[in-house]
Amino acid sequence: MNTTEERAGLRVTRIDQQGVSGSGTEEGVYDVLFDDRRIWSFWFLRDSQPAERSKSERLVPWPRSLVKYLDGTARIVVREHVDETVVFDDHISFGDSTGSISVTDREGRPLATDKTGELQRVFAGGDPRDRDALLDTIEDVLEGLREIGIEAFPAYGTLLGAVRNGTLIGHDSDADLAYVSRLTSPVDLIRESYRIDRHLRERGYSVQRHSAFAMKIYVEEEDGSERGLDVFGAAFVDGTLYVMGEIAADLDWSQVYPLGTTTLEGRTLPAPADADAWLEITYGPSWRVPDPAFHFGTPTSTRRRLDGWFRGTRRFRDDWDRYWNRARNRPKVGPTPFAQWVADAEPDADTVVDVGSGRGIDVLWNASVGKRAIGLDYSHTAERYGNKWAAELGLGAEFAMLNLCDMRSVLAIGAWVSRQPGRKAVTARLLTCSLDRRGRRNFWRLCRMIGRDGTCIYLQVVDPDQRGTRDDLGQRLLRPAPESVLVEEIEASGGRVRERQVQEPSGIAEPRYTWMVVTWEKYASASAQ
Structure with missing residues (x-):
């Protein structure tokens, strides 16, 4: 290890799986370099907390986005940002791997943290x-x-x-x-x-x-x-x-x-x-x-x-973009059991609209069997990859953005879908599990608009104690309401649960789902008069 002379600024004493530990009495901004490339920067006093090992040390934890990369070996340099004075320089091993740590995305492009602590492709070293x-x-x-x-x-x-x-x-x-x-x-x-x-x-x-x-x-x-x-x-x-x-x-x-x-x-x-x-x-x-x-x-x-x-129209959107960015490998074209159930119930449907389409699995499959297939999702990442995969597969599926936090988006998309010709079916697989009360209220408004012509809304829901196993981000994004609450909200908005089926788990990690068919019959009758 090579450090500069004693100073009131940061004196690094340890770098390990927890973060950067050290002591000092003056504030300063420091860069952390992995193999000569800046990966992260921090303010020592502002971003640190008392270390558990020693009362004289403080710990600056690794950004959450960087933790998953800490398995292997790298030359770690910590230096003052402005004058580039080096306060730490050594090779550090993390985890069990003996390979070199590479902080890159799936395509091998270098990443570094931005001011929010998220890993991004920064301008330095770019094309x-x-x-x-x-x-x-x-x-x-x-x-x-x-x-x-x-x-x-x-x-x-x-x-x-x-x-x-x-x-x-x-x-x-x-x-x-x-x-x-x-x-x-x-x-x-x-x-x-x-x-x-x-x-x-x-x-x-x-x-x-x-x-x-x-x-x-x-x-x-x-x-x-x-x-x-x-x-x-x-x-x-x-x-x-x-x-x-x-x-x-x-x-x-x-x-x-x-x-x-x-x-x-x-x-x-x-x-x-x-x-x-x-x-x-x-x-x-x-x-x-x-x-x-x-x-x-x-x-x-x-x-x-x-x-x-x-504001108030983009809650959790960045999280959803990150979530779907992890799943950007093109899915296999084939129906989920829920999509197959809807297809059997709606053999004459000309258009199938999937709200909360995510990776677009059901949308792509419906397009492959000759339906006009539309996927609506809150995430720009999901929309982008859905349209990309549809083009690669030569399918006529269409993906667009729907923001259930924004009534303007709800009304515009509702009017657009309502005007699609022919018989329609609307599906929402686990959508209600990711919405708060306001989002669900706007979703029921959307369903009421589309259901005025008798269109059925098909829901797959899960109770709060039946989420299944997901990673931390997925768990944080799920907010399932009890089925009784959903039924109460549907009825308050003028809808009726016409059919209900319970699907037992198909595997240890699978939850128990409930499939519902919901109609807004009184609005359909009013529309027909």
Whole structure:
């Protein structure tokens, strides 16, 4: 081990399966390198806790996303981020493997943690062609927004990198734009945001809503993967500038508009009139000092106000994206027992709509037997891979996003599905197990819309004590309600459970399922009159 002379900063005493242990009295930001590549950064005092072994030591635990990689050997270097002073350098073995640790994704692409502690493909060491594709998209989106009177500019880490170094920040993983609206009412701001959304979709972009006042555009890279470009709304309300999703600050309109310019990777881009002031309200007065472990300390009052105005429509979405990203190998085309049961009950159905389609197993199978098959899911990852697999297999299956946290999405998708010609069947396999009460209420609203023509809704549900075995993430995402609660909610929304079957477990790890056929007959009768 090689360390520098004694200092008030971090003195590393141990690195093991738990994390980085050490002592010190001064705060500082440190990088952790595996075999000469930065993997993680932390603030020693802020991110540490008292170590169990010694009262004089503190432990900085490994990020949860990194733990699964800690099986093998690597040369670990810990160094101060700014001046790169090395405070630890040694080969460390973890777990039982004797091989080298490789922090990469399934395709072998290097990963590192971002400021949230999640492993991402950061810009450092990336393909220059991907960087150029992202910059091309930034310029095109800025031009598209100007077409509808929106003057946007790079924000957050993208503006920070441009002003500080003229480059994308190496430890960053996506790009950010922002605009400051001339409107002041939250309702008007939401309407304007959706106008921007529609315009970007018309330009051919894949857009995912972050909230009612922010969205993400997906940029495809050379290897077929995607990188995000966020578009955040901002506005002055009662004299305070609010920027989605972290900022409430005192700033003058004249410090934003008319826009100035900045340079990013050799390209001239717009910037706030006083870019330094904008960066100070974003990152504080020390924004010029690089900090890959930066955390936003958003005041509760700001978060609650932005939640109340614009958010509440993307609960657990990032978790679901991560969950389905683990299961991106193309599934075999074949029916689940539930899908086969529905097919036997609906031999004349022209269209089968699977709500909460996940990996799309049932959707792909229905398409393979000649049905018009539609998969609806909350996760962009699930939607993307579903459409990719359908194209690879030459199947006419269609996957789209449905957000049951967002009534606008519920009403739009409900109207679209309702207008599909011919006989329909709607399935939802374990969907209700992943919804809270509000999500279920919106799902019953969707079912009521679609069921007005007599369409049956087929549910597979499981009681809370019958979840089966799943990994930690899967368990956290499941919130099954008792069957009695589901029946009560269905009846309160005007539906009726017409048929119910209990399916005993087919294996030790399988739970006991209940299959239901639900109709909204009184609405179907009213529609027919």
